[in-house]
Amino acid sequence: MSFFPASLEVLIDKLASLPGVGTKSAQRLAFHILSLPQGEAEAIAEALLHARRSVKRCGVCQNLTDTEVCPICGNERRDRGTICVVSDPKGVLAIERAREYSGVYHVLHGVISPMNRIGPDDLTLRELVERVSRGGVEEVIMATNPDTEGETTARYTSRLLAPFGVKITRLAYGIPVGASLEFADDATLTRALEGRQEY
């Protein structure tokens, strides 16, 4: 038996269906929302609807955007000959923050993960192959996460692109800048040694 009004139960259920939100957090969020001024509660709902309706994928790089072509793909000063492949929009955000990269991106929207039943067809690989096949691309930098799934996805993608004769690279592995050698794990140290650069 439920002791909350039905509409409150529905809200708690909906919030609890979001990732990382348990029943207790959902209750806390729901009570908070009920305590908000009507206008503020409506603003949250409106933001949710507006984002869901207006945000789509860039027709070129598949990154999230509310225009036909995203600001990066639309920027004439970006080098269209270099495509950096990331698994999700947060990857674009991370690399842009470094202010070092002047090429364009391709967002896969996932990684190959048999455990989660995500195969190559669930990613935007078809769009990437089309882009590369149209020519003008000199280098594709694989920048998926350095974990098993990210590695699998990077290797699969590089094999897909091999027939087009473009240079395919992978972000360097190594010790994070500012980190201490003693806290680096064995795998990272091995990769850092393998990838050592001449001065």
Place this chain on the structure above:
Amino acid sequence: MSFFPASLEVLIDKLASLPGVGTKSAQRLAFHILSLPQGEAEAIAEALLHARRSVKRCGVCQNLTDTEVCPICGNERRDRGTICVVSDPKGVLAIERAREYSGVYHVLHGVISPMNRIGPDDLTLRELVERVSRGGVEEVIMATNPDTEGETTARYTSRLLAPFGVKITRLAYGIPVGASLEFADDATLTRALEGRQEY
């Protein structure tokens, strides 16, 4: 500079304004919402609006309800001579779960907290005094959380009600001191009800 579409930034900001949701969680939630089918995203927004619009306070006990009088106050079999005073609706839920209590409730919607500038007038104490002054009440059980603010609120309330000559009791310390009522297990809550002490 922002690299997300404006409407996505707005959604992330709104989500990050909720209690216990940081920027990273807000991003994760926003990306999840964008990945939902349009209908499901609309259902979340609708649940939010519907709950905010339809949920109000019971005219008798001040608990949240979507009817004029809540199901507990409207239940003829509940003993109206006993009022259990809780700080919030989660307290009602916790005690109802123990299936031991057959009286009615009064929800204060807060506790006296000078730190957070919450005084007696911010609670539903006026409504409680009115209820008790109308007569027919034999016992008022104080069931605010067993922490400093809950104790202060219980003591303040008991002094307010003293002139009406009703028996005023406090939940027994079967509840671990310092813990929150909503996390108490059924057995502990039952003990706390059985061992309630007169002020």
